[in-house]
Amino acid sequence: MNTKTIELIQPLKESIEQEIDLLLPKESERPSNLHSAMRYSLLNGGKRARGVLLLLCARSFPSKYNPLPAAVALECIHAYSLIHDDLPAMDDSPLRRNKPSCHIAYDEPTAILAGDGLLTEAFKILSEHYNQAPEVALKLINELAKASGSLGMIAGQQEDIENEGQPIDASTLEYIHERKTARLIQAAINMGFILSDLASEKTAYSHALGLHLGMAFQYKDDLLDAQSDAETLGKPVNSDQAADKLSAVKVYGLEATQLRADACLEKAELSLKNIGGDTTLLGEYVALLSKRDS
DSSP states (O other), X not given: OOHHHHHHHHHXXXXXXXXXXXXXXXXXXXXXHHHHHHHHXXXXXXXXXXXXXXXXXXXXXXXXXXXXXXXXXXXHHHHHHHHHHHSTTTTOOSEETTEEOHHHHSOHXXXXXXHHHHHHHXXXXXXXXXXXXXHXXXXXXXXXXXXXXXXXXXXXXXXXXXXXXXXXXXXXXXXXXXXXXXXXXXXXXXXXXXXXXXXXXXXXXXXXXXHHHHHHXXXXXXXXXXXXXXXXXXXXXXXXXXXXXXXXXXXXXXXXXXXXHHHHHHHHHHHHHHHOXXXXXHHHHHHHHHTOOO
């Protein structure tokens, strides 16, 4: 691991944590159990990879907008999706980041509502904190809504559920991975570049960077699920195999999945070079994500 990159990224993670604590309703605010569950899930550790990517993209070019509220909104969406993924009706996972999942720490109804609350809170944050720049606010809201809606992340989750126990199907796998994982990472990158006012002729590279990085991220997830251990990952391993889910390892095997991850990373790095700007740390962080062990 590149310890220098980790040291440079750490303050960004901490700034996101501080902004989450500032923007989210306090536990003391009624209904306290709901707000406690929302904060438990959103402040429950994690890499903050999506939020950090947004911050790094936002600083690639001079910007007059504070990217932290957008990073928190994005993390709200990610946390809500994990709460719902862990529910018994979905992946039925008792652990998340080595802690009890929200429905275990609280209860199923509260977990469902905590996820709903975080989903709604994301768009409240964007509308309130960028209201002095309505065009920017609209672009951010539109990007996040498209990425997380029924043609994006939710579509991937639905197809993931429907294809449990089904025959190997590479095209369906790619559909699931692109929507369930890659689209939200793509949104992180696009939202960051919206805030830095990326030139319109460069947006195709931004979209490509997010897509290829997101796919590489999911291929790595599939490899870790098959090769890592529960303590390192902070959640049960071999869950894809146990649920007979479509995964890259199931479809392609370990070696070919690694090759696909590497190829996507190369495409992401090429797209990044074409964007220009001050993207040195962003490039180092992209490389770091490809070498993660959890």
